[in-house]
Ligand SMILES: Nc1ncnc2c1ncn2[C@@H]1O[C@H](COP(=O)(O)OP(=O)(O)OP(=O)(O)O)[C@@H](O)[C@H]1O
């Protein structure tokens with residue numbers, strides 16, 4: 001697979017220079033390196049989150065998303081580089097920092113035999129909240145869990161558990177939230193509900209760093225998306241800008257012989273990527289100028305009944321950046 | 329400090345709820361020690377009064393005097409009257425260890441100063457018991473001779489017991505088993521509650537709370553120790569009421585349970601923090617505890633045992649617990665160390681293990 005669009009070129013066109021490194025960010029990671037034995041989990045990662053911003057870390061399994069979160073929370077000490085969170089050194093992780101961040105871990109970290117209410121009651125003690133009853137009730141109501149407050153967590157659905165984990169992270173009113181795959185394993189409806197909650201966090205002026213494997217989630221929620229692979233951010237930009245940078249995709253509907261069409265298009269130098277389904281071939285040209293020639297070439301093999309121009313999705317972006325498909 | 333205590337208190341409350349709601353674990357620590365107690369006493373039962381067939385061929389005063397002498401020989405015969413054929417049958421089937429046969433004409437022979445032949449058959453398949461019986465038989469004969477002032481035998485033993493009353497094997501073992509219950513219940517629960525924090529994926533979350541994971545674990549350990557103390561108390565009740573072991577010093581009994589349980593829970597908690605997995609906790613704790621328990625004077629005062637074993641047993645809280653329990657129940661001092669030092673060591677172990685748990689929780 002040839003990687004026609006060089007990373008550097010792409011970065012320079014669509015990243016937002018000036019943001020990283022600027023003062024006042026709630027998260028400031030600089031050249032962070034984390035190693036586990038021989039394995040380099042984070043390889044000089046630089047990342048920032050501005051106040052009131054939702055930033056998404058998007059990447060395949062093992063890219064280093066959770067490790068990045070751990071560094072931000074002070075759970076993992078980088079081998080080199082600096083991590084400042086809320087203007088405090090995350091490595092030294094003072095109580096002050098912990099009291100102002102909320103975390104939803106990748107595995108919710110709930111006790112199956114306790115109820116939502118008991119979880120929050122315990123969390124209130126952990127964060128030394130006085131007279132927590134009203135706050136617990138408010139948070140549970142907000143997350144739609146009030147009716148289930150006495151039920152054991154083992155009997156709650158996955159989506160409810162994620163909402164409970166989010167409720168717990170919010171209880172002490174943190175300015176900054178770390179959500180590690182907040183909708184992991186949650187069905188479509190549940191995801192939408194969670195998205196609403198997350199978007200509301202921004203309205204409330206909180207900042208969020210979240211990770212996700214889902215492309216649409218990153219698009220729906222994030223002001224900026226940092227695409228990660230092998231412990232580095234390949235790019236960090238708004239979803240819209242990323243799409244622009246990745247160019248368009250053509251969906252050609254063919255009457256027959258889609259396989260031959262796909263094969264011949266794959267051989268062309270002006271084609272970045274070809275994917276085929278039963279009656280369609282999805283093609284990404286290197287640039288829009290090549291579009292006409294590609295359609296003509298396809299039509300020569302099998303009748304093209306329609307051509308649709310599609311916005312690229314984040315998968316296309318990832319493909320353009322890394323030369324490989326994003327594993328979901 | 330106050331915040332730390334409040335967090336530990338909240339964690340203890342949550343842990344108590346968890347224990348109430350996961351009955352398997354909670355009940356395990358109640359049942360396990362009592363079961364072990366029953367297991368140990370089964371071993372013991374066979375070595376106690378040897379079931380012995382008594383074949384009495386005549387009903388005379390001297391024959392009865394001989395039977396009384398047999399009865400009075402120390403811890404030996406559980407005499408069961410029967411005829412010879414039955415005695416032979418039961419011996420062969422292993423239901424009795426020995427048979428004594430007092431022949432017809434016994435009274436007359438003894439009375440006239442002649443030799444009477446008393447047949448005594450021992451099933452020596454169980455060497456321990458056979459030895460007991462073999463030793464007890466001459467003793468019985470000499471008691472008989474002394475009582476009847478028979479001229480031919482002039483044994484006049486003069487034994488002085490060091491202790492006011494004998495402590496039977498079972499009674500001794502049962503008292504020590506309260507210490508075993510306390511160690512096992514405390515250590516298993518302690519290990520489970522700390523390891524679970526990692527297994528549930530909550531340890532990292534607790535570390536993000538302002539006071540960190542340490543107070544949470546310590547609160548959980550406190551709840552575990554409380555639960556284990558309850559479980560050990562059940563064992564103690566079984567021992568006192570079921571096995572009729574006297575509780576000479578009830579306050580010491582309660583104190584011994586508390587000190588042993590707390591030390592064991594803290595040590596178990598340490599194991600849990602190191603392993604971070606619940607599955608190996610129970611077998612591991614049992615595997616470590618039982619040999620140490622047996623070596624720590626559980627079956628008999630262990631001061632006569634080999635030096636290495638003796639010192640090794642000092643590594644386990646069971647050693648100190650057993651020392652306290654034997655005094656609490658029987659008023660026995662079974663360790664060379666003074667009683668107060670046993671409590672002191674347990675307290676020291678509990679404090680240092682708890683500190684270590686708190687320290688390791690920060691990693
Ligand atoms: N405790 C650890 N010990 C050794 N290696 C680790 C540890 N934690 C993470 N890693 C490795 O570091 C790399 C990054 O892991 P990380 O969990 O950050 O990935 P991720 O992007 O969150 O993946 P996922 O989408 O599966 O959650 C992986 O290769 C992982 O195997």
Ligand SMILES: [Mg+2]
Pocket residue numbers: 065066067106180
């Ligand atoms: Mg992860």
